[in-house]
Amino acid sequence: MSALLEVAGVSVAFDGFKAINNLSFEIEEAELRAIIGPNGAGKTTFMDIVTGKTRPDKGRVTWGPSNISLLRKSEAQIARLGIGRKFQRPTVFEDQSVFDNLVMALKKPRGPMSAILYRRDEADTDRIHALAEEIGLTKELARRSGELSHGQKQWLEIGMLLAQDPQLLLVDEPAAGMTVGERQHTTRLLRDVAKTRAVIVVEHDMEFVRALDCRVTVLHEGSVLAEGTLDHVTQDQRVIDVYLGRSGER
Numbered sequence: 001m002s003a004l005l006e007v008a009g010v011s012v013a014f015d016g017f018k019a020i021n022n023l024s025f026e027i028e029e030a031e032l033r034a035i036i037g038p039n040g041a042g043k044t045t046f047m048d049i050v051t052g053k054t055r056p057d058k059g060r061v062t063w064g065p066s067n068i069s070l071l072r073k074s075e076a077q078i079a080r081l082g083i084g085r086k087f088q089r090p091t092v093f094e095d096q097s098v099f100d101n102l103v104m105a106l107k108k109p110r111g112p113m114s115a116i117l118y119r120r121d122e123a124d125t126d127r128i129h130a131l132a133e134e135i136g137l138t139k140e141l142a143r144r145s146g147e148l149s150h151g152q153k154q155w156l157e158i159g160m161l162l163a164q165d166p167q168l169l170l171v172d173e174p175a176a177g178m179t180v181g182e183r184q185h186t187t188r189l190l191r192d193v194a195k196t197r198a199v200i201v202v203e204h205d206m207e208f209v210r211a212l213d214c215r216v217t218v219l220h221e222g223s224v225l226a227e228g229t230l231d232h233v234t235q236d237q238r239v240i241d242v243y244l245g246r247s248g249e250r
């Protein structure tokens with residue numbers, strides 16, 4: 001089976017400093033993957049490259065069964081191809097209800113006329129209820145989003161991304177600032193989402209990564225240092241030396 005996303009030999013330097021250094025990475029359809037690594041390892045830059053925010057100096061980034069190159073695509077084009085990104089801080093429309101946030105996120109034909117002519121139909125309403133069910137916010141649909149807890153806002157934002165029907169979701173430190181209960185809910189949600197699409201989670205919290213129970217890629221100095229199960233990578237002496245050994249806690 002060919003990969004959904006393939007990054008091959010990618011490098012990018014900022015003022016001569018190689019933030020990404022000959023990085024190769026693949027993810028399959030419907031796969032959950034955690035990316036870990038020390039500060040400055042290149043995790044954010046990797047996501048910036050995949051989403052078109054940063055252009056690499058060399059290498060290949062290809063997408064989908066026909067291996068479309070993402071390198072000349074704009075951020076908007078890449079999003080439309082089916083790559084969604086969730087930043088660390090939730091960015092929902094706080095004055096709008098949960099329901100209306102999900103309505104606004106639905107994938108609809110674009111352009112001024114389609115926006116004017118758009119009327120919500122029954123299929124959209126059903127879809128919003130299905131999304132709310134998936135993210136666990138059915139009871140909150142009528143609430144103003146600003147009133148939600150931090151965790152609930154994060155789930156709403158994931159729901160808004162799912163409304164766009166992405167094939168790959170990039171999620172940056174989803175567990176940060178969450179209560180234990182919220183983290184468990186987030187684990188279930190991401191595992192569930194990854195049954196039908198690929199999900200890449202960048203995370204520092206090893207307990208959370210263990211709960212995700214997925215393949216782990218360790219980045220270091222812009223390259224893959226180790227890959228495999230969490231047990232496999234955490235027993236790797238190089239990973240211990242550059243990452244795990246540093247805080248003692250992880």
Ligand SMILES: Nc1ncnc2c1ncn2[C@@H]1O[C@H](COP(=O)(O)OP(=O)(O)OP(=O)(O)O)[C@@H](O)[C@H]1O
Pocket residue numbers: 014015018019037038039040041042043044045046
């Ligand atoms: N636009 C930029 N200009 C200059 N240097 C940059 C830029 N973006 C990233 N860097 C540098 O590239 C390196 C990789 O940064 P990146 O943010 O990708 O690491 P990270 O693994 O996400 O770190 P963290 O875990 O702290 O978020 C860092 O040394 C950073 O300072």
